[in-house]
Amino acid sequence: MYGERMKPTKDRLVEAAAELLWERGYAATSPALIQRRSRAGQGSMYHHFSGKADLAVAAIRRSAGRLRLAAEAALDSGTTALERLGAYLDTERNPLAGCRVGRLVQDPDVVADDQLRAPAGEFFTWLRQRIAGVLAEGVRDGELRPDTDPEATASLVVATVQGGYVLARAQQDQAAFRQATEAAKSALDRLRA
Amino acid sequence: MYGERMKPTKDRLVEAAAELLWERGYAATSPALIQRRSRAGQGSMYHHFSGKADLAVAAIRRSAGRLRLAAEAALDSGTTALERLGAYLDTERNPLAGCRVGRLVQDPDVVADDQLRAPAGEFFTWLRQRIAGVLAEGVRDGELRPDTDPEATASLVVATVQGGYVLARAQQDQAAFRQATEAAKSALDRLRA
């Protein structure tokens, strides 16, 4: 164990890489940039990681874990299914920055390398199933209509958030994101039994 | 005017750039790559365009114009509003490749340069308004519930398609895209008066 005042170099590298991947994407994030932000030298980075891709995998895992915790918190918050899903949709932040994870899969280098893509794929698989679970619960409790398709509806919710990011960035306007998530909430409301 | 058998170099450059931007994104598309694919030399490219960004603007405009024609065709096809929107949602192709336009706005270089971003922003503004128009028509004709919000619902439709691309790429599975668009169609169906 080590003290709290200074995180180890390896950790600082992962943290800096995660931030930069979010801000700039994979292609535009150079090792030199990561080194500068983490105050680590060239040698340190190549001591702890085999290269840019290896470090990026660790950073993407960290970002996905963070999003997972945030989603878990929102989906656990309310009492009814619609409250929980509403909390999740309202939780999303910083539409202009894009999604820490979803943003990356548009990058050709990330999709080409299965090591890089896998953490993103696993995150979305988990998220869809988690949301589908909340919806299935709502159906079981008689809150939602029995003809609700939890799997498909979960895809709609996740896709709306991801698409909202795209619209917000394309138009450089947060409102585009909010309009999409508000519409998703209305659509969910119409599933009420 | 010129013959049909050989397109002019300028046109081949724009075409090659549009393809490469779709396949690889902006950052990963180098001028050298565009020159090779269009069979144009270094000199030709810099004669017709001031640089990579200038050529990319022309290419993005071409891609956006193409998507606009495709969307227009689908949204003009059926007789009822729900038929037209269903045709639009079913029209989308090649989810693993991503959207020719939406894909680009995740790139930091594209969003940083207003010249590059504007064509994408304009395309989505147009698309949302066009879809909102179809929805408003459906409300006016008594096909859709009077409490339908055309603007918000249009955002939901466009976001679902863009988000569907993200999910499909993250999981490397077309089905993720289809599930999202099918759910969007179900949601629209519940707006029936």
Next chain:
DNA sequence: GTCTATAATGTGATAGAC
């Protein structure tokens, strides 16, 4: 574990001949 020096390759762009 961390540093500096250096390599090999590729980038976007320019110059000037034809």
Next chain:
DNA sequence: GTCTATCACATTATAGAC
């Protein structure tokens, strides 16, 4: 209008001292 040669710079990565 198109070509080839060349530029200055950044990239990812390695070597070897400390």
